Amino acid sequence: MDTLSYLFQLVLALVLAPLVPGIINRVKAKFAGRRGKPVLQLYYDIAKLVRKGEVVSDTATWVFTAGPVVSMVTAVLALTLLPLGGMASPFGFNGDFILCAYLLGMGRFATVLAALDTGSPFEGMGASREALFGAIGEPVLFLSFLALVSTAMSMGIPSTEVSLSSLFCGFSPMAWVMGRPEIMLLVAAMGVLLLVENCRIPVDDPNTHLELTMIHEVMVLDHSGPSLAFILYGASVKLWIFSALLAGLLLPSMSVWAYTLSMLAAVFGVAVLVGIIESVMARLRMPVVPALIGLAGAVASFVLILTLVR
Amino acid sequence: MYSLFQFVILLLLISDLVVLWSGRILMLIRLSALQGMLLAALLLLPINGHLDGEHIFLACAVFALKGIGFPVFLRRVSHKLGIEPMVRVRLGRFFPLLAGLACLAFSMLLENRIAEALGLFPHMLLPVALTTLFTGLIVVVNCAKALTQVIGYLVAENGIFILGIPLMTEGSMWFELSILLDVFAAIFVMAIAINHINSAFSSIDLAHFRNLRD
Amino acid sequence: MMLILLLFVPVVAGIVMFIPGSWPRRQLLPAVGMLHTLLSGMTLNAVRTGKAPSALGGLLQPDALGVIFLMLASLLFLAASFYAVGYLREEDKLHVKRDFNGGRPFTNAPETRFLACLCFFIAAMTLVTTTPNLGALWVGIELTTLSSAPLIYFHRHQASMEATWKYLMICSVGIALALLGNILMNVAFFHTNADLHGMDQVSAFIAAAKEVQGTDNTIWLKAAFIFLLVGYGTKMGLAPMHTWLPDAHSQAPSLEAALSSGALLNCAFLGILRGHQIMIAGGLGDFSGGLLIFFGLLSMATAAVFIVGQGDYKRLLAYSSVEHVGILALSIGIGGTALFGGMLHSVCHSLTKGMLFLVAGNILTRYHSLSSYDVRGLREDMPLSGALWTAGFLAIVGSPPFGLFVSEFTILKGIFASGRIFVALGYLAALATIFVGMSVPVLRMVQGRPPRDVPKSYSESLYTVLPPAVLCLMVLGLGFCVPDWLADTLNRAAALLGA
Amino acid sequence: MNIFLLALLLMAAGAVATGIIAIRPVTAASNRTANALGPGTAALACLLGLIGVFSGGWTSIESFQTAWGLPFGALAFGLDPLSRLFLLPVFVLGLSCALAGSISLRHTDPEEHNLGAHWAFYLILLLGMTCVMTARDGIFFMLSWELMSLSPFFLIDFNDRDRNVQDASWVYLVAAHLGAVFLIAFFAMLWQQNGTTLFAAMTVEAPAHATLLFLCAFIGFGAKAGLAPLHVWLPEAHPAAPSHVSALLSGAMLNAGLYGIIRSFDLLGPMQEHPAWWGWLLVGVGIVTALMGILKALGQSHLKRLLAYSSVENMGLMVMAAGVGLVGVQNGIAWIAALGFSGCLFHMLNHSAFKGLLFLCAGEVLHSTGTVDMTKLGGLQKRMPMLGMLFALGAASIACLPPFNGFAGEFVISLSLVKGLYLHGLEQKIAMLVTLVGLMLVSGISAFVYLKAYGMTFLGQPRSQFAEAPHAPENRLLLPLCLPAALCVVGGLGAKFVFQMIQPTIAFIPVMPKSLLGIAQDVVISGTSSLLGNISLFGIFGILLVAGAAYLRRILLGRKEVKRGPTWGCGYQYGTPRIQYTPASFVEPAARIFGNVIGTETKPQIDESYFPQKSSFGVSAPDVVRGKFYTPLFEKILDACNALKVFQSGVVNTYILYIIVTLIALLFWGVA
Structure with a gap:
């Protein structure tokens, strides 16, 4: 029953994922005083793209085609490790957060290779930046996880059961908030990671088509048709993953349906928040981004040390 | 007999000092000849009184x-x-002389300290022997010509010879003789070498010998 | 009879060389070498099995220590004698020769004299290694100086003249001091044995030394040892008395250098060892041992300083001899397990160094330059000599699987056993530095493209390659296996030194 | 055991046979013979060796001892789980490198190269490695160690006409020897203290001077493993050597250093009694080495040098993991101990597989294009698809990406570090977690590095004529490369089984106290292997999903044509391959961040006039340790030695003065 119910949550997440970018765009449009695209725009886009043919560069090889596929699959696989709707993932296991991080890494790896495969200077540029931010983002993500692990273990979760599920919905997060206010700082750190990993402003600007400023969008310039659809979909799943992690940190435990609803609310809330941030902030200069990631890392390690000292 | 022995020893000492001061090669050669003769005289003046045939043979x-x-x-x-x-x-020329005198003083001190108790060496023999040895070595170090080095070597050998005189016995005669012959051969080979040096460098000044170094 | 033959075969051969006329003198040399080696082997066997061969009224009475060095000298002489045939043939081909340092043309010394002196040289070394008599030992060592001086001056050019003179002068002075050491030794025992007859025998000295133990006379004993150490140390090449060695070995014809480095240094060392034996008997083993350790380390350090940045490959080998002489002194000074290691080291070092000098001779014949910068691409240009040169390098720096590794390792263990950690540190540091220092010129010579200005058609003569190759194989073998008879003899020798 | 000894004999016989070919004049025919005989024997011996390793049971302990010619030591071999495990890479890589080498050397010019010598030393290297891993006697170990250390010199030296190769081989030789000096001291001290050189007799008690011994062993073995700051020989030697040799050195010989460290734990007595900083030293040096190695690799544009630095990184990780295990032992925590050592050994096996594969691939690149300078390469994936696929596989494995073997190893190491939270004392916990974060940084950057390595070499368009028309190797010639490639996949998808295969070794390592061992076997192993099973399942599932998605794409495309066209140039019409990103520009953002830490040099040459003519940009990462420490040190020593040479002034009078001064000084000291 639990598994079925989890599968339902999973399907819900997979179906609703393209909604998140829609919400963000809508919020941004409102801030700019425009009417904006429909919230379901991404669904339309994907539906249109899968019906189209593809144009592939002369230079490209199978690596180019594999990129979107792998990045989408890894995002979906990573999602299955997450606790959804207040339920532990049946696929989770001790240490699965390591696998989760590396799955996302694999997706990035494939995307970057696909970008390099075209031989385009612009895509090379994006690839270079993505690779770097991925490389330095990974330890920060781990620092955040570790802070949670350390807290969890000090609160009695045995080390053989440290998984994403136990960390993000194992017990009442309110208890964390009451007993461990420093956890709230982690929310900030993971928020930064969300922006970085999903290439949002202030790290990246998904909207402009001035290639010199972009990271993710520029890498996928050459993709078209179903491949592009895979990419768009994969990106939205990834956004969902990070939003769900944040939500898992924040939400208190409650009944499944209540949790499901509040989780959806939280995910969309995060989307709104991202939309607001994108609207009120300018993109950072490229050399400043690592400093931002470093800042997030500093916050996370501060939290880690706090939890250890207790 | 004993005073005669002391006299010869003293002569040897004086000859050493002259060797250190002398500035002429011919003079050095003569001094080495003098020392050789004095050595023969020393052999003929045995300290313990009796004079055997082997001493005479060696002296000759x-x-x-x-x-x-x-x-x-x-x-x-x-x-x-x-x-x-x-x-x-x-x-x-001053410094070597000083070194020679210092050596003399040191070896006399040494004699006072350890040698007299032994009862083997007559008075002054050890200091003079050591002084002669070091005189020879100083000449070798100080002089820049091949020939003077040979003379220095000869003088140094004389010093060693002096030290060996009290220890001479019948049994060791042959060795003394072979040592003598050895020195002779050494001088001979060195002289040949000097000859070659002269033909190769048209001088026997060792200042030319600076090719082999690091 | 065996001993007498051992001594007089080379003497007679040397004299025979002077018989005028053009007869195959060169070919006589290998014959002498083989005969001498055979006799040495017999002597070694006799000593090993406990017989004490004696001749000339006890003048020749080899013990285990001497017989090892005798065997080494003999083997190297054999190798050198074969090598000489090829070497002299090569020398004949060149009519106008240039000084290696770019000087005037020169001629070689008469071959007759060269060959005769070689014979006298080995004869003198035979005397040194077989006699138990300190006086005769001294005479023998002086004779080695005199007989090898003309060998060094085989190539009659200025540099070799200079080297000869330095050799002659410095060694003569040194040996004169050793003579004084002999005399002082007698002085030290003056009281204990009023009858000085036959006193110069080492065994008599050792017996007397036991009586002297603890008396005032030990001060004479100490002085005597100091003179022996400085005197024979000069000849042996202990720093800082080693100064003649690089000059002489770099200028001498390579086979002389091989004999000098491999055998002569051992002979001089024997003089010091005799002194050390007496000192141990006199209860002064720590004094003499300490001095040996000090000079051993000093020699190794000095060698390291001069090997690093050395451009002249024969000087390199000469300094390496200084190093190994230092290791020998060190090992004897340490005592205990290191003694066996030291004796093994002397065997391995002699064979290796002999081989290296012979190969260096091949290289010199081909390139006419002593500078390692002028020699390139040996591996390609002279495949056999190049391989031997590389192997020799690895052997001499103590890499397995060559014998020197085993000996150096044993010595190190001995040092640790004696508890002298800092000596071990210095020893290892010097070895490491020397390895680095030597590797540079050696690799410079072996690697790369052969220079264009040497004639292409060149084939290595069997006479000049086989002797070093055989020596190399022997060292290689010693790295895997020390045969029982050798280990036995080495142990006997170590026992003489108090192991 | 007998089969194993037979393999050893075969190697020795092969070495002698090729050696005999080597000393005869080199002709094309002799080279051909050697090139058939050498690799053939090597391959056969490796196969025999593999059989020998597996025969007699994986967990059994066998030994063979006989006296030999030397008056001390003994010819003592032993096969135990530790040796067996370390022998696997030796034989597997020995096999595939021999075959790959034979293929790549088949057209060698007999004027320049003597293949007899090459294969003789290759076999000696194999023999040396095998003996090192099985020696049970100190002296025999040292002998084998030196055989193993010296023979690569002659292999690296293969193209010795090249100035760089000469330098590299020299650096290798010096490093190998200096490392060996410490080991010689180590074994001599052990011998002195135990009175015997047999390992079996040494294990009983903690020796005196244990710390000194440990440091000697750590430095000596660490130099071989390439731990910073002793790693400098590695990035010189690997690029210089022929690629099959680099592969063998990197994949098998470096392990000997690790093996030595673990084996020396045996000889130093019970680890719990030793100071806790031993373990932390390993951890610290390991993680610093790893970080330094990977950051250096980032700056390289020479493919093989990049791989070499990456080897430094991986050896650092292994030593770090071993240190974690040691810390676990010293703190008495079975989880950390067992997982640390397992992670170390697991990663060792994995590293051998993917590094061997990558070096062999680099060799093929070199062979077909004539260069491994990534600034000149590009577009090879299209021209040599099979090779590209193999390289991509290796790159993904070494970047620790699931589902390949690199991830499985890294997972075990990470788990052991996470368990660091159980350590006593805040500083230990923090140290462990800092190490974990370091590890993550390393793996993040290593992904970056291999993106660059694969992307710049194989993807995009050729950057020079070198890469335009490579002599693509026929696919069947790539067969030897498939062995390590298959192992990369097997190690990932069958991680559980590999992990279980390692366990007897963990149980065998005597540093593990018996009390810990029980817990380790019950909980840790079963728990961890089921986790690894999960990961493999995920991997398989992922692969299926990828296949499914790819199929979906195909269905979606249906009969619609896939149009080919030029890469979208963003409106710029006249792009040539030269406007592509280069290795330098790819790492430029990273070089900006890490440049100060690691000494990366960026060389922007921007023409700032109004009408700029030519600008250039380069990133290089010269080895700081070498450039700022070793080279000046060696130069200082050289200068000092040259200055001291005035003592040999050439003046004979001075020389005699030395004698007199010595004499007088001694007399004063000794007599007066």
């Missing part, structure tokens, strides 16, 4: 080789090669 050999053989030979070499008569020194 020493006289012939060190007193006459070497000096004549060296003189011939220096004549043949037309070597300029003055010694070329590297450290000056």
Whole structure:
């Protein structure tokens, strides 16, 4: 029953994922005083793209085609490790957060290779930046996880059961908030990671088509048709993953349906928040981004040390 | 007998000091001849009184080789090669003399400390022997010409010989003799070498010998 | 009879060389070498099995220590004698020779004299290694100086003249001091044995030394040892008395250098060892041992300083001899397990160094330059000599699987056993530095493209390659296996030194 | 055991046979013979060796001892789980490198190269490695160690006409020897203290001077493993050597250093009694080495040098993991101990597989294009698809990406570090977690590095004519490369089984106290292997999903044509391959961040006039340790030695003065 119910949550997440970018765009449009695209725009886009043919560069090889596929699959696989709707993932296991991080890494790896495969200077540029931010983002993500692990273990979760599920919905997060206010700082750190990993402003600007400023969008310039659809979909799943992690940190435990609803609310809330941030902030200069990631890392390690000292 | 022995020893000492001061090659050769003769005399003045045939034989050999053989030979070499008569020194003449005197003082101290108790060496023999040895070595170090080095070597050997005299017995005679012959051969080979040096460098000044170094 | 033959075969051969006329003198040399080696082997066997061969009224009475060095000298002489045939043939081909330092043309010394002196040289070394008599030992060592001086001056050019003179002068002075050491030794025992007859025998000295133990006379014993150490140390090449060695070995014809480095240094060392034996008997083993350790380390350090940045490959080998002489002294000074290691080291070092000098001779014949910068691409240009040169390098720096590794390792263990950690540190540091220092010129010579200005058609003569190759194989073998008879002899020798 | 000894004999016989070919004049025919005989024997011996390793049971302990010619030591072999495990890479890589080498050397010019010598030393290297891993006697170990250390010199030296190769081989030789000096001291001290050189007799008690011994062993073995700051020989030697040799050195010989460290734990007595900083030293040096190695690799544009630095990184990780295990032992925590050592050994096996594969691939690149300078390469994936696929596989494995073997190893190491939270004392916990974060940084950057390595070499368009028309190797010639490639996949998808295969070794390592061992076997192993099973399942599932998605794409495309066209140039019409990103520009953002830490040099040459003519940009990462420490040190020593040479002034009078001064000084000291 639990598994079925989890599968339902999973399907819900997979179906609703393209909604998140829609919400963000809508919020941004409102801030700019425009009417904006429909919230379901991404669904339309994907539906249109899968019906189209593809144009592939002369230079490209199978690596180019594999990129979107792998990045989408890894995002979906990573999602299955997450606790959804207040339920532990049946696929989770001790240490699965390591696998989760590396799955996302694999997706990035494939995307970057696909970008390099075209031989385009612009895509090379994006690839270079993505690779770097991925490389330095990974330890920060781990620092955040570790802070949670350390807290969890000090609160009695045995080390053989440290998984994403136990960390993000194992017990009442309110208890964390009451007993461990420093956890709230982690929310900030993971928020930064969300922006970085999903290439949002202030790290990246998904909207402009001035290639010199972009990271993710520029890498996928050459993709078209179903491949592009895979990419768009994969990106939205990834956004969902990070939003769900944040939500898992924040939400208190409650009944499944209540949790499901509040989780959806939280995910969309995060989307709104991202939309607001994108609207009120300018993109950072490229050399400043690592400093931002470093800042997030500093916050996370501060939290880690706090939890250890207790 | 004993005072005669002391006299000869004293003469040897004086000859050492003159060797250190002398500036002429011919003079050095003569001094080495003198020392050779004095050595022969020392052999003939045995300390413990009795004089056997072997001592006399050895004395003759020493006289012939060190007193006459070497000096004549060296003189011939220096004549043949037309070597300029003055010694070329590297450290000056005062310093070596000082070193020689210091050596004398040190060895006398040494004699006072340890040698007298032994009862083997007559008075002054050890200091003079050591002084002669070091005189020879100082000459070797101080003089820049091949020939003077040979003379220095000869003088140093004399010093060692002096030290060996009290230890001479019948059994060791043959060794003394072979040592003597060895020295003779050494001088001979060195002289040949000097000859070659002269033909190769048209000088026997060792200042030319700076090719082999690091 | 065996001993007498051992001594007089080379003497007679040397004299025979002077018989005028053009007869195959060169070919006589290998014959002498083989005969001498055979006799040495017999002597070694006799000593090993406990017989004490004696001749000339006890003048020749080899013990285990001497017989090892005798065997080494003999083997190297054999190798050198074969090598000489090829070497002299090569020398004949060149009519006008240039000084290696770019000087005037020169001629070689008469071959007759060269060959005769070689014979006298080995004869003198035979005397040194077989006699138990300190006086005769001294005479023998002086004779080695005199007989090898003409060998060094085989190539009659200025540099070799200079080297010869330095050799002659410095060694003569040194040996004179050793003579004084002999005399002082007698002085030290003056009281204990009023009858000085036959006193110069080492065994008599050792017996007397036991009586002297603890008396005032030990001060004479100490002085005597100091003179022996400085005197024979000069000849042996202990720093800082080693100064003649690089000059002489770099200028001498390579086979002389091989004999000098491999055998002569051992002979001089024997003089010091005799002194050490007496000192141990006199209860002064720590004094002499300490001095040996000090000079051993000093020699190794000095060698390291001069090997690093050395451009002249024969000087390199000469300094390496200084190093190994230092290791020998060190090992004897340490005592215990290191003694066996030291004796093994002397065997391995002699064979290796002999081989290296012979190969260096091949290289010199081909390139006419002593500078390692002028020699390139040996591996390609002279495949056999190049391979031997590389192997020799690895052997001499103590890499397995060559014998020197085993000996150096044993010595190190001995040092640790004696508890001298800092000596071990210095020893290892010097070895490492020397390895680095030597590797540079050696690799410079072996690697790369052969220079264009040497004639292409060149084939290595069997006479000049086989002797070093055989020596190399022996060292290689010693790295895997020390045969029982050798280990036995080495142990006997170590026992003489108090192991 | 007998089969194993037979393999050893075969190697020795092969070495002698090729050696005999080597000393005869080199002709094309002799080279051909050697090139058939050498690799053939090597391959056969490796196969025999593999059989020998597996025969007699994986967990059994066998030994063989006989006296030999030397008056001390003994010819003592032993096969135990530790040796067996370390022998696997030796034989597997020995096999595939021999075959790959034979293929790549088949057209060698007999004027320049003597293949007899090459294969003789290759076999000696194999023999040396095998003996090192099985020696049970100190002296025999040292002998084998030196055989193993010296023979690569002659292999690296293969193209010795090249100035760089000469330098590299020299650096290798010096490093190998200096490392060996410490080991010689180590074994001599052990010998002195135990009175025997047999390992079996040494294990009983903690020796005196244990710390000194440990440091000697750590430095000596660490130099071989390439731990910073002793790693400098590695990035010189690997690029210089022929690629099959680099592969063998990197994949098998470096392990000997690790093996030595673990084996020396045996000889130093019970680890719990030793100071806790031993373990932390390993951890610290390991992680610093790893970080330094990977950051250096980032700056390289020479493919093989990049791989070499990456080897430094991986050896650092292994030593770090071993240190974690040691810390676990010293703190008495079975989880950390067992997982640390397992992670170390697991990663060792994995590293051998993917590094061997990558070096062999680099060799093929070199062979077909004539260069491994990535600034000149590009577009090879299209021209050599099979090779590209193999390289991509290796790159993904070494970047620790699931589902390949690199991830499985890294997972075990990470788990052991996470368990660091159980350590006593805040500083230990923090140290462990800092290490974990370091590890993550390393793996993040290593992904970056291999993106660059694969992307710049194989993807995009050729950057020079070198890469335009490579002599693509026929696919069947790539067969030897498939062995390590298959192992990369097997190690990932069958991680559980590999992990279980390692366990007897963990149980065998005597540093593990018996008390810990029980817990380790019950909980840790079963728990961890089921986790690894999960990961493999995920991997398989992922692969299926990828296949499914790819199929979906195909269905979606249906009969619609896939148009080919030029890469979208963003409106710029006249792009040539030269406007592509280069290795330098790819790492430029990273070089900006890490440049100060690691000494990366960026060389922007921007023409700032109004009408700029030519600008250039380069990133290089010269080895700081070498450039700022070793080279000046060696130069200082050289200068000092040259200055001291005035003592040999050439003046004979001075020389005699030395004698007199010595004499007088001694007399004063000794007599007066």
